[in-house]
Amino acid sequence: MRANCWEGKQKVRVEDVPDPKILNDRDAIVRVTSTAICGSDLHLYNGFIPSMVKGDILGHEFMGEVMEVGKGVKKLKVGDRVVVPFTISCGACWMCKQELYSLCENSNPNAWMAEKMFGHSPAGIYGYSHLTGGYAGGQSEFVRVPFADVGPLKIENGFTDEQVLFLSDIFPTGYMGAEMCDIKPGDVIAVWGCGPVGQFAIASAFLLGAERVIAIDRFPARLRMAERNTKAETINYEEVDSILDTLKEMTGGRGPDACIDAVGLEAHSPGLQHTYDRAKQMMRMETDRPIALRQAIMACRNGGTVSVIGAYGGFIDKFPIGSLMQRSITIRTGQCHVQRYMKPLLARIENGEIDPTFVITHRLSLEDAPEAYDMFLHKEDECTKVVLRP
Amino acid sequence: MDSYLTTDDANPRVAARTSRSAQTRPARRGRRTTEGADNAGERPDARQSDRLARALGWFSIGLGIAEVVAPQGVARLVGLEEDDGNHRLLRGIGMREIASGIGILSQRKPTPWVWSRVAGDALDLALLGSALRSDKAQRGRIVAVTAAVLGVTALDVYVGTRLYRNADGGATDDAGDNTVEIKTALTVGRSPQEVYRFWRDFDNLPRFMNHLEAVRITGERTSHWKAKAPVGMTVEWDAEIIEDRPNELIVWQSLENADIENSGSVRFAPAPGNRGTEIMLEMRFHPPGGTIGARFARMFDEVPKMQMRNDLRRFKQVLETGEVVHSDDSIEPGPNPARPSERIPAL
Numbered sequence: 001m002r003a004n005c006w007e008g009k010q011k012v013r014v015e016d017v018p019d020p021k022i023l024n025d026r027d028a029i030v031r032v033t034s035t036a037i038c039g040s041d042l043h044l045y046n047g048f049i050p051s052m053v054k055g056d057i058l059g060h061e062f063m064g065e066v067m068e069v070g071k072g073v074k075k076l077k078v079g080d081r082v083v084v085p086f087t088i089s090c091g092a093c094w095m096c097k098q099e100l101y102s103l104c105e106n107s108n109p110n111a112w113m114a115e116k117m118f119g120h121s122p123a124g125i126y127g128y129s130h131l132t133g134g135y136a137g138g139q140s141e142f143v144r145v146p147f148a149d150v151g152p153l154k155i156e157n158g159f160t161d162e163q164v165l166f167l168s169d170i171f172p173t174g175y176m177g178a179e180m181c182d183i184k185p186g187d188v189i190a191v192w193g194c195g196p197v198g199q200f201a202i203a204s205a206f207l208l209g210a211e212r213v214i215a216i217d218r219f220p221a222r223l224r225m226a227e228r229n230t231k232a233e234t235i236n237y238e239e240v241d242s243i244l245d246t247l248k249e250m251t252g253g254r255g256p257d258a259c260i261d262a263v264g265l266e267a268h269s270p271g272l273q274h275t276y277d278r279a280k281q282m283m284r285m286e287t288d289r290p291i292a293l294r295q296a297i298m299a300c301r302n303g304g305t306v307s308v309i310g311a312y313g314g315f316i317d318k319f320p321i322g323s324l325m326q327r328s329i330t331i332r333t334g335q336c337h338v339q340r341y342m343k344p345l346l347a348r349i350e351n352g353e354i355d356p357t358f359v360i361t362h363r364l365s366l367e368d369a370p371e372a373y374d375m376f377l378h379k380e381d382e383c384t385k386v387v388l389r390p
Numbered sequence: 391m392d393s394y395l396t397t398d399d400a401n402p403r404v405a406a407r408t409s410r411s412a413q414t415r416p417a418r419r420g421r422r423t424t425e426g427a428d429n430a431g432e433r434p435d436a437r438q439s440d441r442l443a444r445a446l447g448w449f450s451i452g453l454g455i456a457e458v459v460a461p462q463g464v465a466r467l468v469g470l471e472e473d474d475g476n477h478r479l480l481r482g483i484g485m486r487e488i489a490s491g492i493g494i495l496s497q498r499k500p501t502p503w504v505w506s507r508v509a510g511d512a513l514d515l516a517l518l519g520s521a522l523r524s525d526k527a528q529r530g531r532i533v534a535v536t537a538a539v540l541g542v543t544a545l546d547v548y549v550g551t552r553l554y555r556n557a558d559g560g561a562t563d564d565a566g567d568n569t570v571e572i573k574t575a576l577t578v579g580r581s582p583q584e585v586y587r588f589w590r591d592f593d594n595l596p597r598f599m600n601h602l603e604a605v606r607i608t609g610e611r612t613s614h615w616k617a618k619a620p621v622g623m624t625v626e627w628d629a630e631i632i633e634d635r636p637n638e639l640i641v642w643q644s645l646e647n648a649d650i651e652n653s654g655s656v657r658f659a660p661a662p663g664n665r666g667t668e669i670m671l672e673m674r675f676h677p678p679g680g681t682i683g684a685r686f687a688r689m690f691d692e693v694p695k696m697q698m699r700n701d702l703r704r705f706k707q708v709l710e711t712g713e714v715v716h717s718d719d720s721i722e723p724g725p726n727p728a729r730p731s732e733r734i735p736a737l
Contacts, residue, residue, distance in 0.1 A: 003729065005727075005729065017729045017730060018729070018730040018731065018732050019730060020718075020730040021730060021731075023716040023721060024713055024715060024716055025712070025713060026711070026712075026713075053719075053725055053726065053727045053728065054727060055727030055728075055729055056727050056728040056729065057727075057728060057729045072712070090707075090710065090711045090715070092579070092710045092711050093579055093710050093711075094577075094579050094665050094666070097579075105706070105710075106706065106707045106710055106711050106715055107715060109715055109716065109717045109719070109720035110717070110719060110720065111700075111703055112696050112699060112700055112703075115699075124715075124717060127728065130719055130725065130728065133717045133719065133720075133728075134717045134718055134719020134720060134728040135717045135718060135719075135728055136718045136728045136729045136730060137728070144718075144730070146715065146716075146717075147711075
C-alpha cells in the first residue's frame with residue numbers, strides 16, 4: 001500500500017509499504033477514505049518529538065471502511081464506515097473506565113520509554129512517535145485499528161467524510177479545551193492559536209455558553225476564519241504592543257475568565273522572548289517554547305482557569321509559577337479523551353449546531369502529502385487544514 | 391468493575407502493608423539485601439567505623455577553624471615561617487578541613503569525605519616536605535608535625551577502608567554483599583484471587599513474560615526455570631517455593647546447581663478504591679563472579695528492572711484485555727519503524 005512516512009526532520013515521503021495485518025484478536029483493518037494533517041504532526045515533522053524512527057507512517061486523524069476484523073471484534077463488521085479516534089484505548093483498564101481514554105494503561109507497548117520521559121505512560125497514539133507506542137499512522141491506504149470495539153465510531157447517517165472526519169481529533173480536542181474552562185454565564189474566554197484546534201475551541205466555547213470569546217493569532221486569514229464562523233473578537237498579536245494590556249482593556253481590567261492554549265510547543269511571538277526560547281530550544285536547554293502558555297497564565301483573571309490543549313512534549317523554562325500560585329489559577333490539560341466526546345459531538349453535528357467543514361482549506365491526494373506538509377508548515381496559501389484522500 | 395474488597399478484608403491488608411513498608415525501608419548504607427538490613431540493624435564494626443568517622447569529622451572542623459581564625463598561632467605551633475603567604479595557605483587548608491568535616495558529619499555516606507581527608511593529608515605532607523627545605527623553618531617542630539600528620543593519615547585510610555568495605559561489600563562473609571535486587575510494582579484491575587491464581591500457574595508465565603523461555607512444574611513446590619540472559623545466553627535453575635499464602639504472597643528461591651543463584655517474592659494486596667490488586671515483585675540475583683560480578687551487574691540493573699516491568703505490564707494486559715497488546719514497533723526486537731512488517735510475525 002501507499003503511506004506517508006517520516007524520513008527525517010522536515011522530510012516526509014509517500015512510499016510503498018506492506019499492508020497491515022491483524023496482530024490482535026480485537027483488531028480491525030480499515031481502508032482509509034479520508035485523513036488529515038494535524039498541527040501536532042508538524043511537531044513531528046520539525047523533529048521536536050523524540051523517539052521518531054525513519055520510516056514511521058504518520059497520521060492520527062483518519063476514517064474509512066472496515067475491511068477485516070479480528071475474531072474478538074463484536075460491534076464492527078466488514079463494510080462499516082467508521083471514524084477512528086487518535087487515542088488507542090483498551091476500554092478495560094481503570095483509566096478507560098474513568099473515561100480517561102488518552103491515559104489507557106494497556107495500549108502503549110513502549111510504556112517504559114514514556115515512563116522515562118514523563119514519569120508515567122499515556123495511551124498509545126497512531127503515527128505519533130515511539131513514545132506513544134510505535135503504531136503505524138493513518139496517512140496511508142490501510143491501517144490496523146486495535147481495540148476496534150472501543151474506539152471507532154460508526155457513521156450510518158450519510159454524512160460526507162469531511163463532515164465527520166474531525167471527530168477523530170481536532171473537534172473533540174477543541175471541545176475538551178473549552179469544557180475544561182468550566183464556562184459559566186457571562187464568562188469571557190481567550191483562545192491562543194486559531195489553527196484548526198483553536199477554531200474548534202472557539203466554536204465550542206460558544207456552544208458551552210461563553211458570553212464572549214477573544215481569539216489570538218498572527219495570521220489574518222485564521223483570525224478572519226474565527227470571525228466568519230463565530231462571533232469571536234480577535235487580536236493580531238503582531239499588531240498590538242502588549243497582549244496582556246490589550247486583554248485587560250477588553251475585559252474591564254479583569255482578564256479573561258479562562259484562557260485556552262491551543263498553540264503548544266512551537267509558539268511564536270514578536271521580539272526577544274521568541275529569540276530567547278528559540279535559542280534555548282536549539283541548544284536543547286528546553287525542548288518546548290511555552291510563549292503562549294506563559295501569556296495565558298499571566299493574562300488569566302485571578303482565580304481563573306488555563307486550559308492547555310496545545311501539545312507539549314518535554315520541558316520548559318521560565319514557567320510563571322508565581323503568577324499561577326499567587327493568583328489561584330487552575331491549570332487543566334491533557335491529550336483529548338476522544339472516545340468520551342465522539343457521540344455527543346456527532347449529535348451536535350446532526351442537530352446542525354456546528355459544521356466542522358469550515359476549517360478545511362485544502363483537499364489533496366495522499367500522494368501530495370510532502371507538498372502539503374511544507375505548505376501547512378509555512379502557512380502558504382492561507383493553509384489551515386489539509387484533508388488527504390488515498 | 392466488580393467489588394473486590396469487603397470491609398472484612400481490611401485487616402490482612404493493613405498487615406500486608408505494614409510488613410511491606412518494613413521490607414522497603416531503605417538499607418542505611420549502600421545496597422544491602424533486605425535480610426541484611428533487617429538483621430538487627432548494623433554490625434558492631436560498622437558502628438565503630440561510623441564513630442571513628444564522626445570523630446575525624448569533628449577533628450577536621452576544629453583544626454580548620456583554628457587555621458582559619460588564627461593562622462599565625464598555628465604557623466608558630468607548626469614551626470612554619472610567619473609570613474602572609476603562609477597565613478593565606480593555612481587559611482585555605484583550614485577551609486578545606488572544615489568542608490571535609492561538614493561532609494563527614496552531614497552526609498549519609500561519609501566514605502568519600504573521609505577519603506577527601508586522605509587526599510588533604512597527602513597535600514599537607516607535600517607542603518610540610520617543602521617547608522623542611524626552607525631555611526627559616528624550625529625543622530624540629532616540622533618533623534614532629536609531619537609525624538603527627540602521618541599518624542592522622544593512617545587513621546583516615548583505616549576508617550576510609552573500613553567504611554568502604556561495610557558499605558559496598560568486599561567482605562565475602564556477608565551473603566548480601568554480591569546481590570543485585572530488583573523491585574517493581576504495578577496495579578492490575580482484577581481481584582487478588584484472580585491475579586494470584588494466574589500467577590501461580592507458573593508454566594503459563596513464559597507466554598507473556600519475555601525474559602522467560604520456559605517453566606516446567608517438577609513437584610508440589612518445585613519447578614524448573616529457563617530464562618534469557620545477556621548476549622543470547624540462557625540460564626536455568628530449579629526453584630522451590632518457600633512460602634505460599636494464597637491470594638497474598640509467593641516467596642521462592644533457587645536450589646543448588648542454579649546457573650544463577652536467585653530468590654524472589656511477589657505480593658498481592660487489594661488496591662484501594664476497588665482498583666484491583668497491587669502487585670509488588672522483588673527479585674534478588676547473585677550474579678556469578680562474586681562482588682565484582684555484582685558491581686558490574688548493578689551498573690546495568692536498569693535493564694533487568696525494565697524487562698521485569700515490561701513483563702509485569704504484559705501480565706496486566708493479558709488479565710485486563712485478554713492478550714498481549716502489539717504495535718508495529720513492539721512485535722520485533724529493537725527499534726524498527728512504525729509500519730507493517732514485511733513478514734508475518736510469530737506472535
